[in-house]
Amino acid sequence: LDTPSGEDVDENGCSTSQLDTDMDGVNDANDACPDTPAGENVDNVGCSSSQEDADNDEVMDAFDACPNTPLGAVVDAAGCAASQLDSDGDTITDDRDQCPTTTLGEPVNGVGCAATERDTDDDGVMDASDICDSTPFSENADAQGCSPSQKDSDGDGVNDDVDNCPGTENGLNVDMLGCATNQRDADSDGISDADDTCPVTPADEQVDANGCSDSQKDEDLDDIMNNKDLCPDTPVTQTVDLDGCSEQQKDDDEDGIKNHVDECPNTPEDELINAVGCALFQLDSDQDGVNDAEDAFKFDANESVDTDNDGVADRWDAYPEDPTRSQAEVEESGNGLLYGVIVLLIVGLLGGGGYFYTRKPEMTVGPFDEAMNSMDAATEQNMGDEKNLPSLEGTGPQQWEENGVHWSRDANGQLSYYDATSQQWVPFQG
Structure with missing residues (x-):
């Protein structure tokens, strides 16, 4: 009955504008909530409170803990956006809370963080444990939140970042670098100034326990520093050259004989020498200007x-x-017999008076001695050969041999005999 003209009707002859499916008193055509539970009061659009969503967050008002959610905000099942929540109950909504799990009851700052959650200087140590709350950003902090520029580990008044002596004993006076006298090392040689005998050692030189390098030491007291001293053990009384060597230590010709006992200081290399550093060609035993060779x-x-x-x-x-x-x-002349008698008398005196040639004991000889003695052997061989003796008459120098003794008479009549031991002619004192 009374169905508006032109409207479709159902099998009961009713159009949509005439139906009220949920029987809430609002025809379906005008019912925004066609499924209202029976018995609930509805508004003029047919919706009960359980069906309304005043903030359009898709959470019905009856279940919406946050009925005024900003349009478009994402909400949870309770209809609340982050800007409406305070999960940790610190009065700072979750959308602004940088510490959303603050322990209940702890005071927080404007971003919802308690001291145990804050790291104001961003050094990795929470403010509650940070002794140094303003650590520079570029510095590393220790477990207490302090960087070297903020610490003074030894309590000497000089922060660790500029303290060259971080372990100064308590109570000692220090310099601007935090070092006490017993800690300073002015020359950086690893030896403290208090123990450094050589406090200005050049850089990069190795030092001993007293802080001295070879360039600073003169162990043999010859005024040549060790680093330039080629003879570091020179006896105190000896004069040295610029290399720190005395004549007793040098061997200029490298023949194995030190200069101070080397009678031939310029012996060529590889020459055989005697005990005084002389080769055969360098000797002049009788000092007559002619070498022995x-x-x-x-x-x-x-x-x-x-x-x-x-x-x-x-x-x-x-x-x-x-x-x-x-x-x-x-x-021959009459004088020959006279000379012969004189010779015999002299020989007799020498023989009866105890003239003996004593042979030197045998010694082990080396190549040099063999070379030196070769001439003597030839000389003795020649001298050993018996020669025919002429008469002594004549005015010139004469030599002869009698019973193994060589005699000579010069132009002045001086009579001499040859001493095989000294290898010299000895004037006869008759």
């Missing part, structure tokens, strides 16, 4: 030449190039 009579300063190697010096040798003879041939 060229001296036929190396122990006779008066003689040096024996061309025919017969043991008779050339100046006494009537035949200096004939090793078989050396005495001038003279005519």
Whole structure:
């Protein structure tokens, strides 16, 4: 009945504008909430409170803990957005709470954080435990929130970041670098100034326990520092050169004989030498200016030449190039017998008076001694050969041999005999 003209009707002859499916008193055509539970009071659009969503957050007002949620805000099942929640009950809504799990009852700052949750200086240590709450951003902090620029570990008044001596004993006066006298190391050699005998050691030099490097030490007290001293053990009384070496320590010709006992300081390399550093060609035993190697009579300063190697010096040798003879041939005269008698008397005196040639004990010889003795052996061999003795008449120098003794008479009549031990002619004192 009374169905408006033109409206569709159901099987009961009723159009939508005439139906009230939920029987809430609002026809379906005008009912915003067509499924209102029976018995609930509805508003003029047919909705009860359980069906209304005043803030359009899709949570019905009957269940909406936050009925005034801002439009478009994401809400939870209770119809509340973060801006409406305070999960930890610290009075700071979750949308502003940087510490959403603050322990109930702890005072918080404007962002909802208690001291146990804050790290004001962002050093990784919460403010509640941070002794140094303003740590510079670029510095690392310890477990107490302090960086070296904020700490003074040894309590000397100098912060650790500029303290060169961080372990100063309590009570000691320190300098601007935090070091007491017993901690300073002015030359940075690892030895404190209090124990450093050499406080200005050059950089990069190794030092001993006293803080001294070789360039600062002179252990043998020769005024040449160890680093330049080639002879570091020079005895105190000896004079040294610029290398710190005395003559007793040097061997300039490197022959194994030290300079102070080397009688031949310029011996060539690889030469055989004797105990005083001389090679054969350097010796002049009789100091006559002729080296032993060229001296036929190396122990006779008066003689040096024996061309025919017969043991008779050339100046006494009537035949200096004939090793078989050396005495001038003279005519017989009455004086010959007289000279013969004199010779026999002299020989007798020498023989009866105890003239002996004592042989030196045998010694072990080396290559050098063998070379030195080679000339003596040749000389003794020649001298050992018996020669025919002419008569003594004549006015020139003469030599002869009698019973193993070599005799000579010079132009002035001086009679001499040859001493095999000294290898010299000895004037006869008759």
